[in-house]
Amino acid sequence: MSPAKNLKFAYWPGCVSRGFTTELHGSMALVAEKLEIELVELDRANCCGAGVIAEHNQELADTLNARTFALAQQTGLPMMNICSTCQGAQSECRQRLDADKAYREHVNGALAEEGLSYDPEGFSNKNFLWVLVEDYGLQKLKNRVVRPLEGLRVGPFYGCYVLRPRHRLGYDQHPERDLYLEKVIEALGGTVVEYDGARKCCGFPVITMSREVSLRQAGTHLGDAMDAGADCLVTPCPLCHLNLDMQQPEAAKVTGKDLDLAVLHLPQLVGLALGIDPKELGLGKHVASTKWVIDRLEPVSA
Amino acid sequence: MAKFSLKVRRFKPEPGEGPYWENFDVDLDPDLSVLDGLLQVRDQQDGSLSVRCSCKAAICGSCGVKINGQSTLACKTRLSEAKEWANRSNGNSEPITIEPMGNMPVIKDLVTDMESTHWQKIRRVTPWLLPKGDPPEREYIVPPESMIDVTQTMACVQCGACVSACLSMEADPDFVGPAALAKAYRFVGDPRDGERKERLHDLAQDPHGIYNCTHCFACVEACPKGVAPMDQIMRLRRIAGHDEDIDDVNNGRRHELAFVNIIEQKGTLDEALLLQESFAPGIKGKLKPPRGAIKALFDNIPTALRAIRSGKARSAEKLVPGIHPKLPGDAQKHVKRIYAHAEEHRIELNLYIKGEEFGGGDDNEAEELAENELQGKEGAPA
Ligand code: SF4
Ligand code: SF4
Ligand code: FES
Numbered sequence: 001m002s003p004a005k006n007l008k009f010a011y012w013p014g015c016v017s018r019g020f021t022t023e024l025h026g027s028m029a030l031v032a033e034k035l036e037i038e039l040v041e042l043d044r045a046n047c048c049g050a051g052v053i054a055e056h057n058q059e060l061a062d063t064l065n066a067r068t069f070a071l072a073q074q075t076g077l078p079m080m081n082i083c084s085t086c087q088g089a090q091s092e093c094r095q096r097l098d099a100d101k102a103y104r105e106h107v108n109g110a111l112a113e114e115g116l117s118y119d120p121e122g123f124s125n126k127n128f129l130w131v132l133v134e135d136y137g138l139q140k141l142k143n144r145v146v147r148p149l150e151g152l153r154v155g156p157f158y159g160c161y162v163l164r165p166r167h168r169l170g171y172d173q174h175p176e177r178d179l180y181l182e183k184v185i186e187a188l189g190g191t192v193v194e195y196d197g198a199r200k201c202c203g204f205p206v207i208t209m210s211r212e213v214s215l216r217q218a219g220t221h222l223g224d225a226m227d228a229g230a231d232c233l234v235t236p237c238p239l240c241h242l243n244l245d246m247q248q249p250e251a252a253k254v255t256g257k258d259l260d261l262a263v264l265h266l267p268q269l270v271g272l273a274l275g276i277d278p279k280e281l282g283l284g285k286h287v288a289s290t291k292w293v294i295d296r297l298e299p300v301s302a
Numbered sequence: 303m304a305k306f307s308l309k310v311r312r313f314k315p316e317p318g319e320g321p322y323w324e325n326f327d328v329d330l331d332p333d334l335s336v337l338d339g340l341l342q343v344r345d346q347q348d349g350s351l352s353v354r355c356s357c358k359a360a361i362c363g364s365c366g367v368k369i370n371g372q373s374t375l376a377c378k379t380r381l382s383e384a385k386e387w388a389n390r391s392n393g394n395s396e397p398i399t400i401e402p403m404g405n406m407p408v409i410k411d412l413v414t415d416m417e418s419t420h421w422q423k424i425r426r427v428t429p430w431l432l433p434k435g436d437p438p439e440r441e442y443i444v445p446p447e448s449m450i451d452v453t454q455t456m457a458c459v460q461c462g463a464c465v466s467a468c469l470s471m472e473a474d475p476d477f478v479g480p481a482a483l484a485k486a487y488r489f490v491g492d493p494r495d496g497e498r499k500e501r502l503h504d505l506a507q508d509p510h511g512i513y514n515c516t517h518c519f520a521c522v523e524a525c526p527k528g529v530a531p532m533d534q535i536m537r538l539r540r541i542a543g544h545d546e547d548i549d550d551v552n553n554g555r556r557h558e559l560a561f562v563n564i565i566e567q568k569g570t571l572d573e574a575l576l577l578q579e580s581f582a583p584g585i586k587g588k589l590k591p592p593r594g595a596i597k598a599l600f601d602n603i604p605t606a607l608r609a610i611r612s613g614k615a616r617s618a619e620k621l622v623p624g625i626h627p628k629l630p631g632d633a634q635k636h637v638k639r640i641y642a643h644a645e646e647h648r649i650e651l652n653l654y655i656k657g658e659e660f661g662g663g664d665d666n667e668a669e670e671l672a673e674n675e676l677q678g679k680e681g682a683p684a
Contacts, residue, residue, distance in 0.1 A: 053565065111640070
C-alpha cells in the first residue's frame, strides 16, 4: 500500500452493475471520487458465478474466482466489490481454496498459462459496505456529509450473501457486519426503519424457476417496509435491487398490495448525503419512483 | 451465578387468547444453557410453561426454538452467549427473547406441531434405502470413501431448526424444505440405493422441490449439527442437472446451462441472453423450448419493457440477446481454458469432511494465517 492515507482498491464491479443496474456502477464512481477512494477496475475479470456455476461444477466456480483474486493480487491492492452476491459467491469459493493447499495448486495450474496464481496470504476482498465502516470509518464519513438525510426514513436491505453463513464471511473478526447498514444510515443523518425483511431473502435466485415464490418474497418485504413507514430501502446488492425495484410492479400483483417504494443502491444513498446531484447518481433510472426521496432532501447550496 | 431476563413468547390453545410475551428472571451459571433457564422457570415460577426437551446434549433434537430471532437448539445455546447477542446493538438491558420455531403451527408456548411441516416432508422423500435387486446373503459391502460422502447428512437430528429458518418455506409452505432435501441426498449419495434416478427426477420435477430453494443460507446458519442443508440441495441440483441431464419443468436445468454457457462465451453475464436461453433455449442450444417455457418468457416481457422504459436497458446490447461484449484481449480464451480444465476434473471439495486449514473470513491478517500454519490447525467435523 502507498504511504498516502487514501484508500486504494482493486475493484470488481460485478456483471449486474454494468448490465441492468448501470446506475450502481456510475454512482459508485462518483462516490469514490468524493471520498477519495481510488478504484482500479479489474476489466479482465470474470463473473463470480452467483452460486449458479457452483451448482453446475464446483471446481469451475472456484477456478473462475481464483482467477479474479489472482488478477486483483497482480495489482498489489486489496479487492473491493459492490455486490452482496459477488461477496458471498467469492467468499464461498475462497473458503475452499484457502482450506486445501493441494486443491489450490491444482486450481492454480489452470491459471498458469495466463501467468496468474492465487495466494491466500494477505488477500482481502470486501464489499463496499464493509470498506465504508471498517476501512474508511463512520466518523470520517460523517464529516463528509454536506446534505444530512434528515427526516429520511430508510429501511436497510442487506441481501443474504453478506449475512450468512457468518463463519465464512468474516464475522468471527467483525461480528457487527450485519448491523453496518443501520450504522451507515445513521452516519448519513437518516433514520433507520425497522421492519421484518431487512435480513431476509429478496427472492431473486428463484425468479426464473419459481416466479411466484420469488415475487411473494420481494413483495412481502416491500409491503412490510412501507407499513413501517419507510421512505425508501437501501441495499448493497444489485440482484436484490432487481427483484425489489425492477420487479416491484409484478411483486405488487402477486401480493395484491399497492407497492410504491424507492429502492436505492448503497452508493446512491451515500452520494445523496455527500451532495451529489440525484440525477447524476442515476435516481431517474429506477422503476419505482425516487421522486418522493428527492423531494424530501434539502437542495444543496453549492 | 448471574441474573438473566428471559422474554418468552407464550400461547395457550384455549380459545379467545392470542399469543403474548412474558418476562421471567432467572439466576444461573452463565455457562448453563437457555434450556436450563427455561426449565428453572418451569420448576420454580410457572409450571404451565411448555417446552419440549429430552437429552440436554444436542442429540435428541427436541428443543428447537428461536433465540433472539435465530432458530437453534435451546440446550446448545449458553445463557451468556444469548445475552451477549441480545445486547449487541443496544446497551446491556435487553432480555433474551425465546419464541417457538417459525414456519410451524404452535401447539402451546414453545411447542410446535412438526407433523405437517417437517415429518410429512421427511416421509415425502422416501427416507429409507431402496436397494437394487435381491439383498446380499450377508451385509452390503461398500467402499468406506463412498459412505463418507453422506456422513454430513447423517448428522441430522431432525430438530427442525432449518425448517424454522427457511425463507422459501416462509413464502411457500409446500416447499419440500431443507431437512427433507438433505435427507434425500443421504440416499441419492448412497451407493447401495437403486432408485437414485427416480429420486432425482421426482425432486427436480416437483415445483416445490430442489429448484424452489432460494439459496438464502438460513438453514446453513441455523443447523446445529453442521448438515448445511443448502449445500446438499446444491449437490442434488448438480447431480440432477449435470450428471443426469434432467430437463425439469421448473427451468432449473435450462437456467443453469444458460448461465454457465454465457460465461464461457462472454466472461460476464449477458442478462438479455440469460432470460431468453433460460426459458426458450434451442435457438442456439441443443435443447428444445419446452411446453410452458414460451409462456414464462412472455410473463417476463412486462419486466423487460419496464427496464427499457426506466432507462436501465437503453443501450442495444441489453436489448438484443447475444451482442453483449466479450472480455478484452485474450482474457476470454483463458476463461474457456478454465472451463475445459474444470470439466475434465470436476473436483468437489467437501469442507465438512476435509476440515479447514484457515479459519473462514475475508480479510485474514497475514499474522493470523502464519499462526494457523504454525499450529497446523485442522478443522474437524463437529
Ligand atoms: S437455502 Fe434454501 S432450503 Fe435453506 S433456508 Fe434458504 S431457501 Fe430454505
Ligand atoms: S438439518 Fe440440521 S437443522 Fe435441519 S433438522 Fe437436521 S439437524 Fe436440525
Ligand atoms: S434437549 Fe435434546 S437436543 Fe436439546
